[in-house]
Amino acid sequence: MEKPQYHAIGKKSIRKDGVAKVTGQEIYTTDIVLPRMLHARVLRSSFPHASIKSIDTREAEKLGALCITSKDVPDLKYAERIVTIPSKTFKDRQVLTNTPRHVGEAIAAVAAETEELAEQAIGLIRVEYEKLQAVFDPFEAMKEGTPLLHHTILFGQEEIQVMNNIAASREIVEGDIKKGFNEAEIILEETFETGRVYHAQMEPKSVVCQPEADGGITVWTTTQTIHNVRQLLGEIFRIPLSKVNVKKIALGGSFGSSIQMNSVVPIGVALALKARRPVKLILTREEDMHDHCKYPSWIRLKLGVQKDGKLTAGHMRVVVDIGAHNTQAYPLLGCMAGWWVSLYKLPHLKFEGQAVYTNKVPACAMQGFGNPQVTFAVESMIDMVAEMLEMDPIDLRLKNYVGLGETFWGQGPTVKSIIRSCGVEEMLRKGAELVGWKEKFNSEKTGGIIRRGIGVARGFHTSGAGAPMAGEVIDYSGSIVKINEDGSVDFLTALMDLGGGTLDALAKIVAEEMKVPLDKVGISPADTRSTVYDVCTHATRGIYCGGGALHKVTGQAKAKLLEFASKILQVPPQALKIEVDEEAGQGMVYVEGVPGKRISVGEVAKTAQINNWGTIAAVDSLRQVSCPPCFMAYFIEVEVNTETGVIKPTRALAYADVGQVVNPDLARGQLFGGLYRGLGYALLEDTQYDEESGELTSGGWMTDFKMLTANDLPEMDNIEVHFTDTYEPTGPFGAKGIGEAALNPVAAALANAVYNAIGVRFRKIPITPEDVLGALRGEKKRNG
Amino acid sequence: MKKQITLTVNGVKRELFVSPNELLLNVLRDQLGLTGAKYGCGIGECGSCTVLLDGEPSLACLTLAIAVDGSEVTTIEGLQSRDGKLHPLQDSFLEHGAVQCGFCTPGMILTGKVLLDENPRPTEEEIRAYIRGNLCRCTGYTQIVQAIQDASVKGKA
Ligand code: FES
Ligand code: FES
Numbered sequence: 016m017e018k019p020q021y022h023a024i025g026k027k028s029i030r031k032d033g034v035a036k037v038t039g040q041e042i043y044t045t046d047i048v049l050p051r052m053l054h055a056r057v058l059r060s061s062f063p064h065a066s067i068k069s070i071d072t073r074e075a076e077k078l079g080a081l082c083i084t085s086k087d088v089p090d091l092k093y094a095e096r097i098v099t100i101p102s103k104t105f106k107d108r109q110v111l112t113n114t115p116r117h118v119g120e121a122i123a124a125v126a127a128e129t130e131e132l133a134e135q136a137i138g139l140i141r142v143e144y145e146k147l148q149a150v151f152d153p154f155e156a157m158k159e160g161t162p163l164l165h166h167t168i169l170f171g172q173e174e175i176q177v178m179n180n181i182a183a184s185r186e187i188v189e190g191d192i193k194k195g196f197n198e199a200e201i202i203l204e205e206t207f208e209t210g211r212v213y214h215a216q217m218e219p220k221s222v223v224c225q226p227e228a229d230g231g232i233t234v235w236t237t238t239q240t241i242h243n244v245r246q247l248l249g250e251i252f253r254i255p256l257s258k259v260n261v262k263k264i265a266l267g268g269s270f271g272s273s274i275q276m277n278s279v280v281p282i283g284v285a286l287a288l289k290a291r292r293p294v295k296l297i298l299t300r301e302e303d304m305h306d307h308c309k310y311p312s313w314i315r316l317k318l319g320v321q322k323d324g325k326l327t328a329g330h331m332r333v334v335v336d337i338g339a340h341n342t343q344a345y346p347l348l349g350c351m352a353g354w355w356v357s358l359y360k361l362p363h364l365k366f367e368g369q370a371v372y373t374n375k376v377p378a379c380a381m382q383g384f385g386n387p388q389v390t391f392a393v394e395s396m397i398d399m400v401a402e403m404l405e406m407d408p409i410d411l412r413l414k415n416y417v418g419l420g421e422t423f424w425g426q427g428p429t430v431k432s433i434i435r436s437c438g439v440e441e442m443l444r445k446g447a448e449l450v451g452w453k454e455k456f457n458s459e460k461t462g463g464i465i466r467r468g469i470g471v472a473r474g475f476h477t478s479g480a481g482a483p484m485a486g487e488v489i490d491y492s493g494s495i496v497k498i499n500e501d502g503s504v505d506f507l508t509a510l511m512d513l514g515g516g517t518l519d520a521l522a523k524i525v526a527e528e529m530k531v532p533l534d535k536v537g538i539s540p541a542d543t544r545s546t547v548y549d550v551c552t553h554a555t556r557g558i559y560c561g562g563g564a565l566h567k568v569t570g571q572a573k574a575k576l577l578e579f580a581s582k583i584l585q586v587p588p589q590a591l592k593i594e595v596d597e598e599a600g601q602g603m604v605y606v607e608g609v610p611g612k613r614i615s616v617g618e619v620a621k622t623a624q625i626n627n628w629g630t631i632a633a634v635d636s637l638r639q640v641s642c643p644p645c646f647m648a649y650f651i652e653v654e655v656n657t658e659t660g661v662i663k664p665t666r667a668l669a670y671a672d673v674g675q676v677v678n679p680d681l682a683r684g685q686l687f688g689g690l691y692r693g694l695g696y697a698l699l700e701d702t703q704y705d706e707e708s709g710e711l712t713s714g715g716w717m718t719d720f721k722m723l724t725a726n727d728l729p730e731m732d733n734i735e736v737h738f739t740d741t742y743e744p745t746g747p748f749g750a751k752g753i754g755e756a757a758l759n760p761v762a763a764a765l766a767n768a769v770y771n772a773i774g775v776r777f778r779k780i781p782i783t784p785e786d787v788l789g790a791l792r793g794e795k796k797r798n799g
Numbered sequence: 800m801k802k803q804i805t806l807t808v809n810g811v812k813r814e815l816f817v818s819p820n821e822l823l824l825n826v827l828r829d830q831l832g833l834t835g836a837k838y839g840c841g842i843g844e845c846g847s848c849t850v851l852l853d854g855e856p857s858l859a860c861l862t863l864a865i866a867v868d869g870s871e872v873t874t875i876e877g878l879q880s881r882d883g884k885l886h887p888l889q890d891s892f893l894e895h896g897a898v899q900c901g902f903c904t905p906g907m908i909l910t911g912k913v914l915l916d917e918n919p920r921p922t923e924e925e926i927r928a929y930i931r932g933n934l935c936r937c938t939g940y941t942q943i944v945q946a947i948q949d950a951s952v953k954g955k956a
Contacts, residue, residue, distance in 0.1 A: 030896075035901075037875075037892050038875060038878070048832075217837070217845065217937075267900050267902030268902060299841060680896035681899075684937075684942055687938060688899065724934070726927050
């Protein structure tokens with residue numbers, strides 16, 4: 016297909032919030048200051064599991080601080096994340112609890128004139144705890160007789176008992192695995208584990224709440240979804256939604272940490288409502304690390320394969336240690352099954368997953384929602400199978416991958432759709448060629464202290480979570496588009512930009528569809544009052560779903576524009592064309608082949624105003640029904656120092672299928688960022704617990720949590736980024752997502768490279784230098 | 800007891816009253832409304848609060864305001880020229896897509912500026928070593944390193 020010529024899509028541009036960000040003018044939640052604003056601090060449990068016998072705030076109040084405890088907040092259980100339909104949502108959270116279930120859970124809060132005073136007041140609150148037995152290991156937690164974290168929780172509106180600390184479980188079967196494994200000539204079974212990573216977004220979770228004179232509340236907060244925060248606040252505090260306004264504001268990174276309503280939000284609101292004054296609550300970094308982490312995983316994977324490399328059956332068992340609260344574990348398990356079965360064709364399969372409560376920091380989505388975990392297991396195992404078959408791992412992948420025209424269900428068994436664009440073959444073949452795969456992979460790994468290796472892994476993420484059937488997860492977006500009287504265009508969307516440039520992509524979609532110059536498209540400030548619903552910036556859905564909805568609405572505004580232009584030019588609307596005139600800084604409506612019949616978008620809008628025809632505007636919503644996979648492959652080269660155990664990634668080639676690229680340099684940025692966080696996931700990042708005290712051994716300090724720095728990454732010339740030549744027919748101008756895909760296969764590619772270098776297969780990440788040295792000493796080599 | 804101090808902030812002399820335990824970061828943000836220096840950790844781990852003190856990159860979250868009485872402070876808000884023209888490093892960050900969420904950006908640009916002032920032709924290794932105390936969770940640093948190098952004499956050559 017001949018690619019259309021675009022003036023905005025695929026063109027490099029300076030991001031619209033760029034100047035504000037490089038000059039320090041961008042305002043984040045932490046920067047908001049309001050008249051008469053109080054500062055809040057939170058008192059947190061020092062025990063991993065306890066029941067609060069008494070709590071005395073009198074001394075704190077004497078300082079002039081306003082105090083709240085569980086008695087002062089609405090007595091109800093809620094779920095922080097509400098993208099699942101209400102009847103399938105598990106609720107086990109409270110605004111403040113008198114049964115803390117992890118170190119750092121909020122039990123009381125204060126607001127005072129200064130932060131210092133608030134901090135002092137916190138120190139004066141006296142709490143009498145009764146310590147309860149804590150459990151830190153999910154397998155221990157599931158044992159008969161282990162004390163429960165939650166006895167009952169809500170499932171929808173219904174109260175249900177929790178058995179053996181299992182928060183959610185899922186079993187999914189297709190075909191008959193017994194038959195499938197019988198047909199296999201080789202069967203391999205392995206266990207993989209992944210860590211409990213902290214998001215480490217640079218802006219700590221924060222909220223500023225302003226109580227309004229009408230009994231309502233205005234909220235600025237770190238969030239990926241202003242509408243879901245609004246709805247939850249309405250539910251918890253029983254305020255009509257028309258009086259709850261959540262403002263959109265720049266977010267200092269997220270990676271999933273603000274995918275749910277942050278725990279600070281209802282605490283801030285409760286304080287503000289009681290104080291009848293604005294309240295600001297910023298988490299310290301230590302508190303932030305005690306708030307959420309990535310889902311860790313234990314995955315047992317069994318694969319059956321024939322000698323020709325065809326997979327016959329698979330059985331995956333998953334245990335996820337979700338920590339103290341169920342953020343969205345049921346859909347997580349469905350997605351983990353989905354990520355697995357959508358990578359490679361398995362005629363017979365069975366998935367069994369369990370999400371288990373423990374007395375640790377609650378786990379939630381973090382770039383990938385179970386996908387990096389599953390991809391690490393599957394892509395490690397594919398390499399192991401290839402070695403047993405003496406096949407090139409790329410050939411084995413190409414033989415079995417789920418591709419064009421096939422059904423996939425990345426987002427779980429209720430979200431099935433057909434793949435309509437696929438760059439897998441291109442990325443694996445061309446990528447292999449570009450890195451010199453065959454030669455490097457097969458080269459003899461000689462002795463010496465430094466050993467070099469290369470690894471490959473592939474993966475994908477869905478662009479959104481919508482399919483033809485409604486399913487369990489809500490997924491749609493909406494927008495408002497309006498043409499101004501000078502021919503510039505405003506658009507309003509509740510969709511958040513987490514930093515990746517989603518809103519710049521959306522501006523390009525408007526510019527392209529309306530044929531106006533990109534600098535004439537304005538991204539309007541927005542809040543829940545002025546926008547229609549958008550579910551959330553998550554699931555790599557921004558461009559495809561948010562952009563898809565905006566594309567549709569822009570088309571509607573354009574139809575109205577052409578209707579007015581047809582009145583002015585005296586030709587039927589279907590005879591009109593529209594093109595961009597960059598010099599005039601305008602879109603131009605014209606009649607092909609008829610000179611003189613030409614008018615700018617601005618003149619049409621102005622004429623409509625003068626003649627009182629009305630504003631050219633449209634509002635609508637759209638559910639995308641396909642959530643196409645954006646595919647990704649990484650080739651990573653490493654040097655392993657056999658004396659220190661240090662693994663150094665030296666080179667990486669990222670190959671992405673994002674459909675039509677909308678923001679070239681920002682899309683590259685997503686890949687560089689995904690690679691960086693993926694390498695950290697593979698090599699370093701984990702949160703560990705002291706099993707006595709239940710405290711994080713890092714104490715909540717980033718230095719002790721350990722992240723890769725600018726020093727630890729391949730040099731810039733050694734990171735290559737490529738995009739496949741693909742076009743997604745259901746996406747706006749052929750585009751699909753990228754965000755999470757950019758990270759999913761990194762850890763597996765790295766582990767495969769390490770195996771290639773030293774012949775040791777790591778089934779657990781992070782792979783630390785101690786692990787490397789231990790394995791080399793133990794000579795546990797070659798699939799051993 | 801509050802004490803009076805004098806700071807020259809972005810070229811303007813300011814008389815300020817501060818408590819002995821008041822951090823420079825809070826004075827800049829709360830008293831002067833200069834919110835470009837960010838609070839990311841408060842304990843010297845992340846570099847989001849970086850400002851220049853007499854030309855040296857410093858962590859405002861670890862600096863007592865009273866201890867720097869008489870100093871010149873440059874924050875990100877003071878980097879543009881008087882007519883509003885962006886500093887070449889600011890332009891370069893935009894040009895290279897080195898800005899994502901933007902939370903680390905002010906600190907990163909100020910650190911990069913001092914590096915280029917001290918060493919107009921840094922190698923990639925020198926750039927990476929110099930900015931390693933400034934954490935960025937979004938970008939993976941590649942485009943930041945590119946932006947700094949491209950703004951250097953070396954990048955222009
Ligand atoms: S806020 Fe100063 S180093 Fe993090
Ligand atoms: S751009 Fe987000 S932390 Fe650097």
